[in-house]
Amino acid sequence: MYLYLPVALTSIAIFLPIGLGLIVGLLSGLFGVGGGFLLTPLLIMFGIPPTVAAATDSNQIVAASTSGTYAHWKVGNVDFKMGLYLLLGGFLGGLIGVQAIKILKAMGNADFVIKVTYVLMLGIVGIYMFIESLSNMRKKKVGEVEIEKESRIGAFLKSLPFQTRFEKSGVTHSILVPIFLGCLVGILAAIMGVGGGFLMVPIMFYVLRMPMHVIVGTSLFQILFTCIEVTFLQSYTNHTVDFTLAVLLLIGSTIGAQVGTVFGRKLKGEQLKILLAVIVLAVTVKIVFELTLEPSLLLSLKGGH
């Protein structure tokens, strides 16, 4: 059974977006990522114009992250205070990132710089998370007690002004830290054209030292607001949100987010991290293949990631 998409100007088999939404929702609920890195290219592959795919993806992430945030909030896994500071930084970063793209484009070879940075960043984050989680799991198996050493970065963070306690996460930081980190991810997300969940989750873990389960809920809370803003701006300025497609996607993603949350609670923090690392590395490999193998078509519509 097919449904026609009034903005994408094409029709699609109903089970396709529902199934894709389910997979992406599952990832959201499990890891606190939006899933745009996966969904947008798949939608383009199934004939959705790139600009519509990216904008509609944001719309469905609103639903998936609402569903996921709600599920995590109910079990006490959302740090609203931390989320709001990160969000503030994210908005600022988005504004800076848009300007940075203009500068990169004016310098030429912007796509090259962006793609290479993206691959390197995902690769480094993925490998680091994978090795670190694996070694932690091994240590715990043999009963070693992990003694956390305070790094130089940790000492620097503690020396900053406006220190405040984030009760839900059980950490104390200067409010400048989440604002700055949110801003950094916002800049990179705007430049790379992705939501930034993949970068935010490791940063929350390694820099902010938040517990993994709270990270997932808080990341979803932050993604929710970012995607509300993006959906509105895309609808208002570019007219590229396809409501019909978004509804089909969110049928799957809202359910997937709930299932992901249930699964996530059954997994340990280290297991979640290693799974996320595997997915990050898989995405990295996929992008490397895309970059190095000659595409079957040398022309494409404009827009997309």
Added chain:
Amino acid sequence: MRYQKPITNISIIFSMILFLLALFPGESATQLTAKANHDHIKIDFFYHGSTVGVSGISDPGVDLVIKLTSAEGHQSLQKKGKVAGLLWMNVSELELEHVPSVYFLHSTKNIEDILSRDEMDKYVIGYQALERHVEITPVANEEEKTKWFSEFIKFKESSNLYSVSTGKISVREKDGGQDYFILTNWPHQAPPGKYLVTVIAIKDKKVVETATADVLVEQAGVVKSLADMAKNRGALYGIISIAAALGAGFSVGMIFRKSGGAH
């Protein structure tokens, strides 16, 4: 007897005209007609493409070309190329002028065998003629133009918006004329708009007659309302989209909570 002579003369002249007409069938004995049997395609929620049949009458013995095209316009696409001799990525944009977004061509025989190059160019029949007709920028030379035009055709054919076929038009001689008919698939990827069907009769490598018909493809009902709203009332459309997503997210959350899913 005297007054019978003019009648004899008239019949001789008439017979001669008929004889000459038989000898030289001239430009056309049967007027070429074209009719699209599904000329108003409505796009509703369950639309997944359609079919368009084109039929009509032509002179016997002529070859036919049936062209279904959209209006010509401008298209801008992203070009992929190798950067630093290693990585494939979007490198620049390709601009095309005087190019239709949809181009379907059917002919009774190979176009190159039945038409002269001048006639192909004049009526923009076939990919080669279309290449000569279209302006492509930026290209350094003709070789590069041919390369990117062939990439453009690959891109369009992969989207089901361009195709060329031979031998799919069925032709049957009838009452001293020739009936023709073709049933083509209308792809769901073809955007709403007005399309032109041009039937071209060919004899001795020259176009002897043309006939046209229109096909209108338009959105209807809820599909049209949603498309209009997205285009003309973007802010309201955005707010509704966000509200629906928030509502769906909360509703599913509540359902799962009640059914014990999240606990």
